Amino acid sequence: MHNPFLERSFHIRWSELSAEHVVPAVEFALADAEQKIDVITQLAPGNVTYQNTFLALEKATELLNETWAKVSHLTTVADSAALRDANNVMLPKVSAFYARIPLNAELWLRIKQASGQPAVAQLAGEHRRFVNETLADFRQQGADLPADKKARLEALQGELAQLTQKYSENVLDATNAWELIITDEHRLAGLPLHARESARQSALKKGFGSEAAPAWRFTLPMPSQEPVMLYAEDASLRQQVWQAATQVGVQAPHDNRELVRRILALRQEKAELLGQPHFADLTLARRMAKNGAQALAFIEGLHDRVQLAFARECRELEAFKSEQLKTPLSPLAPWETGFWAERLRRTRYDFNEEQLRPYFSLSGVLTGMFEITRRVFGITVTEQPAGKVEVWHPEVKFYEVRDRVGRHIGSFYTDWHPRETKRGGAWMNYLVTGGKHHGTRAPHLGLMCGNMTPSVDGKPALLTHREVETVFHEFGHLLHHLFGEVEIKSLNGVNVAWDFVELPSQIMENWCWERESLDLFARHHETGERIPDALFERLVAAKNFRSAVATMRQLTFARLDLALHLRAQDFADGDISEKLKKVLSSYLVPTDPPAPTMENRFTHIFADPTGYAAGYYSYKWAEVLDADAFMRFKREGIFSEKVGTEFVEKILSRGNSADPMELFVDFMGRPPDQQALLTRAGLL
The missing domain is CATH 1.20.1050.40 (Endopeptidase. Chain P; domain 1)
Known part of the structure; x- marks a missing residue:
């Protein structure tokens, strides 16, 4: 047909x-x-x-x-x-x-x-x-399984697919349903100019305000939400945005609470049908962690190593706010933590991330990233002319990738900015798996999507440093797909254990912190000047600012995930959020009022029948791998063609053709060392 x-x-x-x-x-x-x-x-x-x-x-x-x-x-x-x-x-x-x-x-x-x-x-x-x-x-x-259990498992899988799809739709619809229109410009005090202008343009597009009498529209995608939470001096504005974000997934008609309960029950039933005590053991049996207990031990071990630093950083922020406002020492409200943390960072390091934004035009970041991977991995990335290849939206671009000998190893699409018809977050995916077959090699086809700061008034899209890291991260996943040389497609590229899949993505983020690599792409969009030495030094000095809090935040998500999937029966009734707060009491930043947990909008673990469920620990697990592996680049040269070639040959091209620990040891010559992560985070 x-x-x-x-x-x-x-x-x-x-x-x-x-x-x-x-x-x-x-x-x-x-x-x-x-x-x-x-x-x-x-x-x-x-x-x-x-x-x-x-x-x-x-x-x-x-x-x-x-x-x-x-x-x-x-x-x-x-x-x-x-x-x-x-x-x-x-x-x-x-x-x-x-x-x-x-x-x-x-x-x-x-x-x-x-x-x-x-x-x-x-x-x-x-x-x-x-x-x-x-x-x-x-x-x-x-x-x-016997026939009756097979039939039940099949029905259960179908129901899980429907429930997780509905969960995802609820998060998207609830996110899109909320907007805040501001007409009093005084409420915007502290917001960067780009955030104000973006909000004004958003309002105009939706029919609010005019050139003569402007209005400002704020929404929940990160390019709109984050500047408010970090910079808005109006605490009531921050509170409004924070409350809206935390209500995603808990209000009709987009309420996910019963969906969460049902998804957990079905996952537990599936595990028991397959002879496992819980979903974590079922899911992790063939991953690097092997079972839920080892994943939990990994998370709790890291928690214990950073807990003192975490408590100290929380107290420091409370003390800073108290000193600045001349008020008694007390816990911050959850909509205050980002704001006061940014103020403290600015005070301590004379550093404001907005100072870097002019140096990170999206086009410049991509050009520099492609140059880095040319030097390290030997590939040439060429953007194809608009109209040569069809795309799904006018903003989408298409690129061709060739290796050192000119072989077309793959192509990819990029789609970087928010739209109401597009889900939140950033991701890499693939559409065609090529690879070797009968002596030939077909190219791979993949894509990168994000919700980065868009351009305003025809000016370049200027990114935050964290957004730059995200671009590099997703390109790392893409390289894993494009370099795949495994003949068996289901073993190729990113089809690896989920606690190994983040190694190629996270290692790429390291090049966002090195002076040599930054100089290839961090150029002022108007003058072409590189980041001044003093500003670069402040960036590096501030790198590990509140790193224990950042680490604990990731551990919180992982611990929440494991709590739900190791002991699903504990959450079969009652208020899941309140029960999780007890489990996470030593992981959460103490705030007044306490912040709700995020299981009702946690798409990583609930928007797919499996996804990152019982596997969110993978991000930290892979951070150990990437911090350790990048030490080899640091020793032998961050643009070392030799090390880059070995990384391609021993990691990126191998997919799931061998056990991931075997691949890592082949590249590093030994098992991973957790010390590298803690050293990089300044926690040793």
Whole structure:
């Protein structure tokens, strides 16, 4: 059938991908995959081989994978009622199909029979890894369950897919539903000029105010919210924005509280069906942490090492506010912490992050980042002319990536600024997995999305340093995909253990702090001057300002996640937030009033059937890996072609072709050392 979603052209015709094509395309791709799996299940037991079982199963879902990837991507960047409806019609069917694969008794029989063949036993390298991973996948997802439990597991998976999709929609809709219109300019005192102008332009676009009588519109995406929380002198303005942000997911018609309870119950039931005590052990069995207890021990161990510094930093901020206002020492309100922390940083280091913004035009950051990766990893990134390749929105750009010998290793899209039809946050994803096949190598296709500070009045988009880190972070994920040289697509690129996947992304952030690399892209957008030495020194001096609080914030999210997925039964009734506050009492910044916990808007762990659920610890786990691995670049040169080549050959190109610890040790010559992280954070 002719359907644009089914076309497998490398250059996707986005203009033709409309909502009415979704259902017929996905139904066709599902039928195609079913038919190919049926061929495997009908093989005579004596005729099974590695090629007609394992490799045939790998190929069976390729069309469905690519078709569904386009649908899923559009729901995140071009949301509409028609697309959402079509997605929600097919989501349960797609989820149920993938859940059925390991529950197919005839398929599992052929897979097991093939795995016992002498030729399969002789396999080595990535093909041996593929056999082992496939067998583990089937067992972990219920292949050995009796028929009644398989049926329940399949139904449960479908329900989880629907509930987590609804959770995600609620967060997006609640975020978009809130706006604050200010007409009194005095309330904007302290806000940077770019934030004021952006808010004024936003108001005009929505029909508020005029050039003669301006109004200012504030919303919840970070480019609008963050400047208010850090700089607005009007405490009531900060309180309004903070309260709106914390109410996402807890107010009708976008209330996620019962969804959270039901998702947790289903995950716990799934774990028990599969013979595990809780979802954490089920999820982590094949990750680096191995089980929930080890993940928890890792988080609690870091917590204990930073707790004294965390308490000291909290007291320092309270004392600073008390001294500045000549008021008694007391806990801050939660909408005060960012504001007073920024004031303290400015006082202590004479440093304001807004001073750096003129040096970080988005175009300059990208050009510099591409130059860094040219030097280190040997790739050339070239933006394609507008109109040469179709995109899904006029702001989207398309790039081509070639390696040292001119080989086209992949291409990618970028989509950097907020829209109401686009979900929040920043992410990397992929649409096509190329790689090696029969002596040839096809290019990969990926994308990077974000919600960065947009341009105003035709001026360049000027980023904060944290936004620059985010751009580098997502490009690290993208490089992991683009460099993939694994023949088995499901083992390629970012398809690795979730506590390993952040190593390539987080290591890239390190180049945002080095003078040599900053000089390649941190140039004043008007004068072309590099960051002055004095300002750079203040940036570095302030790098670890309140690093214990920042560390504890990440540990809080990880501990919350593990609490919910290690002991789901404790949250089956009652107020989940209040129960979590008790678990997190030594992790949370003491405020008055206490801040609510964020489980109702925590899309990392609740917007996907699995996602980062029981795995949010991965960010800190991978920080240990990246801090340690970057020490090698520091020793041998941050632009070292030798080290960069080894990182590509031993990490980025290998995907999940070997155990992640084996890959890390191959690159570093030893297991990871936690000291590097604590040293980098100034906590030793």
